[in-house]
Amino acid sequence: MSQAATVAAPAAPPHPLREFWIHFRQNRGAVIGLAAVVVIALLALCANLIAPHSPIAQFRDATLVPPAWQAGGSARFLLGTDPVGRDMLSRLIHGTRLSLLIGLVSVSLSLVLGVTLGLIAGYFRGVTEIAIMRLMDVMLALPSLLLAVAIVAVLGPGLVNAMYAIAVVMLPHYARQTRAAVIAEMAKDYVNASRIAGAGTLRIMFDCVLPNCTAPLIVQATLGFSSAILDAAALGFLGLGAQPPTPEWGSMLASALEFIQSAWWVVTFPGLAILLSVLAFNLTGDGLRDALDPKLKR
Amino acid sequence: MFGFFLRRASLIIPTFIGITLLVFSLIHMIPGDAVEAMSGERGMDAARYARLVHQLGLDRPLYVQYFDYLGHVLQGDLGHSIVTQESVLHEFLALFPATVELSFCAMLIALAIGLPAGILAALKRNTVFDYAVMGVSLTGYSMPIFWWALLLILLFSVTLGWTPVSGRIDILFDLPPVTGFMLIDSLLSGEPGAFRSALSHLILPAIALGTIPLAVVARMTRSAMLEVLREDYVRTARAKGLSRFRVVGIHALRNALIPVVTVIGLQVGTLLAGAILTETIFSWPGIGKWLVEAIHRRDYPVVQGGILLSATIIIVVNLAVDLLYGVINPRIRHSS
Numbered sequence: 001m002s003q004a005a006t007v008a009a010p011a012a013p014p015h016p017l018r019e020f021w022i023h024f025r026q027n028r029g030a031v032i033g034l035a036a037v038v039v040i041a042l043l044a045l046c047a048n049l050i051a052p053h054s055p056i057a058q059f060r061d062a063t064l065v066p067p068a069w070q071a072g073g074s075a076r077f078l079l080g081t082d083p084v085g086r087d088m089l090s091r092l093i094h095g096t097r098l099s100l101l102i103g104l105v106s107v108s109l110s111l112v113l114g115v116t117l118g119l120i121a122g123y124f125r126g127v128t129e130i131a132i133m134r135l136m137d138v139m140l141a142l143p144s145l146l147l148a149v150a151i152v153a154v155l156g157p158g159l160v161n162a163m164y165a166i167a168v169v170m171l172p173h174y175a176r177q178t179r180a181a182v183i184a185e186m187a188k189d190y191v192n193a194s195r196i197a198g199a200g201t202l203r204i205m206f207d208c209v210l211p212n213c214t215a216p217l218i219v220q221a222t223l224g225f226s227s228a229i230l231d232a233a234a235l236g237f238l239g240l241g242a243q244p245p246t247p248e249w250g251s252m253l254a255s256a257l258e259f260i261q262s263a264w265w266v267v268t269f270p271g272l273a274i275l276l277s278v279l280a281f282n283l284t285g286d287g288l289r290d291a292l293d294p295k296l297k298r
Numbered sequence: 299m300f301g302f303f304l305r306r307a308s309l310i311i312p313t314f315i316g317i318t319l320l321v322f323s324l325i326h327m328i329p330g331d332a333v334e335a336m337s338g339e340r341g342m343d344a345a346r347y348a349r350l351v352h353q354l355g356l357d358r359p360l361y362v363q364y365f366d367y368l369g370h371v372l373q374g375d376l377g378h379s380i381v382t383q384e385s386v387l388h389e390f391l392a393l394f395p396a397t398v399e400l401s402f403c404a405m406l407i408a409l410a411i412g413l414p415a416g417i418l419a420a421l422k423r424n425t426v427f428d429y430a431v432m433g434v435s436l437t438g439y440s441m442p443i444f445w446w447a448l449l450l451i452l453l454f455s456v457t458l459g460w461t462p463v464s465g466r467i468d469i470l471f472d473l474p475p476v477t478g479f480m481l482i483d484s485l486l487s488g489e490p491g492a493f494r495s496a497l498s499h500l501i502l503p504a505i506a507l508g509t510i511p512l513a514v515v516a517r518m519t520r521s522a523m524l525e526v527l528r529e530d531y532v533r534t535a536r537a538k539g540l541s542r543f544r545v546v547g548i549h550a551l552r553n554a555l556i557p558v559v560t561v562i563g564l565q566v567g568t569l570l571a572g573a574i575l576t577e578t579i580f581s582w583p584g585i586g587k588w589l590v591e592a593i594h595r596r597d598y599p600v601v602q603g604g605i606l607l608s609a610t611i612i613i614v615v616n617l618a619v620d621l622l623y624g625v626i627n628p629r630i631r632h633s634s
Contacts, residue, residue, distance in 0.1 A: 029436075134312055134313070134316060135316065137312075137313055137316070138313055138316030138317055138319075138320060139320075141313055141317060141609050141612055141613050141616075142317075142567075142605070142608075142609050142612070143567035143568060143570050143571035143608075143612065144571060145571035145572075145574055145575070146567075146570060146571050146574065146589075146605065146608060146609075149574065149589070149590070149593065150324065150601065150605050152593075153324075153593040153598075153601050154324055154327050154328050226440065230440075230442055233442055233444075234442065234444060234575055237442075237444045237575070238574070238575070238578065238590055239594070240593065250442075250444075253444065253445060253448070257448075260448060260451065260452060260456065261456050264452060267445075267448050267449075267452070268449070270445075271442055271445030271446075271448070271449070274442045274445060275437070275440060275441060275442060275445070278440040278441075278442070279436065279437060279440040282436060282439065282440050283436070286436075
C-alpha cells in the first residue's frame with residue numbers, strides 16, 4: 001500500500017494548447033512575429049483613437065511636410081504629410097485596418113470554399129475528385145498576381161473586387177491541402193468506427209475528419225494573410241485595387257510616385273508598413289508550422 | 299525514359315484545355331456587353347451592332363464559339379489588339395525577349411548569390427552568418443518588390459546617379475533588333491558604350507525581380523543541404539578521408555541540388571508575375587507592362603492572349619523541370 005503511494009502518478013499530458021505554446025515559444029522569431037501581429041491588430045482596432053488626424057483630412061497649409069526629426073518637420077505630423085497635406089502617420093494607421101480586413105475577408109472566403117472543395121474531393125474521390133483537382137491545377141498554373149490581375153480585369157478595379165480576386169487565387173492551396181489531409185485521415189480506423197456507429201456523411205466529413213486536418217490549414221491561413229496583404233498592395237499599386245483617397249498602402253505608394261525625388265517619406269513609409277506586416281505574418285506562420293507539424297517535433 | 303516523357307507530357311493537355319476554357323469564359327464574364335468589349339466601340343447603331351455580333355461569331359452557341367476559339371488558338375491566331383489592330387501573337391513575340399532577358403538575369407543573380415549563401419549557411423549552421431542569411435532571406439521573401447524597386451531607384455539612380463531610371467538602352471543608340479536581347483544586340487552592333495548602357499539599364503530591374511527567387515533559393519538550398527549532410531554516405535565520404543571541399547562539393551551538393559532545381563522551375567511563375575510590377579516601374583518594354591496597359595485600356599483580346607500565352611509558357615517550363623528532374627534523379631523516373 002505504502003509503496004504504491006510513493007510511486008508518483010504519471011504527470012498528466014499538458015493541455016494541447018499548452019504543449020503548442022511550449023513548442024512555439026522556442027522559436028524567438030515566431031514570438032516576435034506574433035507580438036507584431038498583435039500590435040498590428042490593436043492598431044487596426046483602435047485606429048480612430050490612436051491616429052492623430054483623420055486619414056483623409058487635407059491640411060492645405062502643410063503639404064509635403066517632412067517627418068518631425070528632419071529640418072522643416074513639425075511635431076504635429078510625426079511622419080510628415082503627403083502631397084495634398086494628409087498626415088502620413090494617420091493614413092498608415094488606418095491602412096492597417098484595410099490590410100487586416102483584406103487579409104481577413106480573402107483568407108476566410110478562400111478557406112471556406114477551398115476546405116469544402118478539398119473535403120468533397122478527398123471524401124468522395126473518383127470523378128468528383130478529378131474534376132475539382134484538375135480545376136485547381138489550372139488555377140495553380142497561373143502565377144497568383146497574374147490570375148488576380150485577370151480577375152480584376154474582368155470584375156473591374158476596386159478594393160472589394162481585389163479581395164475576391166485574392167480569395168480565388170488562394171483557393172487551390174487550401175483545397176489541395178485539405179484533400180491530402182482528408183485522404184490520409186479517411187484511411188484511419190476511427191472514421192470506420194463512426195461510420196459503423198451510424199454517423200452520416202456530413203457528420204463524418206465535418207465533425208470527425210475536418211477537425212483532424214486543421215493543423216496544416218492554420219499554418220496555410222496565417223501565411224495566406226501575408227500573401228493577401230502583399231497581393232492587395234500590388235494590385236493597389238497597379239491601380240487595380242483600392243482607389244484613392246482610400247488609405248491603402250499600395251495605392252498610397254502609387255499616388256506618391258512622382259514625389260520620389262523630392263519627398264522620400266511619402267514612398268518609404270507605406271512600403272515599410274507593408275514589409276513589416278507581411279514579415280510579421282510570415283514569422284508567425286513559420287513558427288506555427290514548426291510547432292504544429294508533428295514530424296518536426298523533437 | 300521515353301515512356302516517362304510521354305506520361306508526363308500527356309498530363310499538361312487537360313491543364314492547357316482548362317486554361318483555354320478559363321480564358322475563353324473571361325470575355326463572357328465581363329460585366330456589360332461582349333460586343334462592345336471585343337470591338338472597343340461604344341454606342342453603335344443597330345445595324346453595325348448586328349453585323350459585329352455576326353462578324354465576331356457571338357450569335358452562335360457557346361460550345362461552337364469555344365471550339366472555334368480553340369481552333370484559332372492552336373493555329374496561333376490569338377486575335378487582334380483593339381488599340382493597335384496588330385496581331386496579339388505578333389505583339390507578344392516582339393516584347394517577349396525583353397521579359398526573358400530580364401527574368402534570365404534576375405534568376406542568374408538569384409542563383410549566383412542564393413546558392414553559395416544557402417550552402418554556407420548550412421555548413422555554418424546556428425552561427426551569426428546562418429542567422430543573418432535566414433533573416434535577410436525571410437525579409438526578401440516578404441518584400442513588396444514594387445517598393446523595393448523604388449528604393450533601389452531612390453538610392454542608385456536618384457541619389458548616387460549610377461544607373462538610369464527606365465528603359466532598356468540609352469535613346470542615343472539605335473540598334474537593329476537581331477536577337478531581341480539587348481545585351482547581345484548591343485554587343486553585335488559594335489557601337490562603343492552600347493553594351494555598357496544596356497547593362498546599366500538592366501541591372502536594377504534584374505535585382506528587384508531576382509530578390510524573391512533569391513530568398514527562396516537560399517532557404518531551399520540551406521534546408522536541402524542540411525538534410526543531405528546528415529546522410530550516411532556523407533559520413534562515409536568524410537570517414538574515407540576526403541577533403542571537406544570534395545565531400546560538400548561533390549557528394550552532398552549534387553543530391554542537395556535536386557529539390558533546388560524544382561524550386562527554380564517553380565520560380566518561373568514568380569518571375570512572370572514579378573515582371574508585371576518590375577516592368578511597370580522601370581518602363582521595361584516587356585509583356586508584364588504590356589498586359590497591365592492592356593487592362594487599363596480594356597484591350598480584351600490582348601488580355602486574353604497574354605494570359606493564355608503566359609500560362610502556357612509556365613506549364614511548359616514546369617514540364618521541362620519535371621523531365622529534367624527525372625533525368626537527374628533516376629528514382630523519380632522509375633517509380634512513376
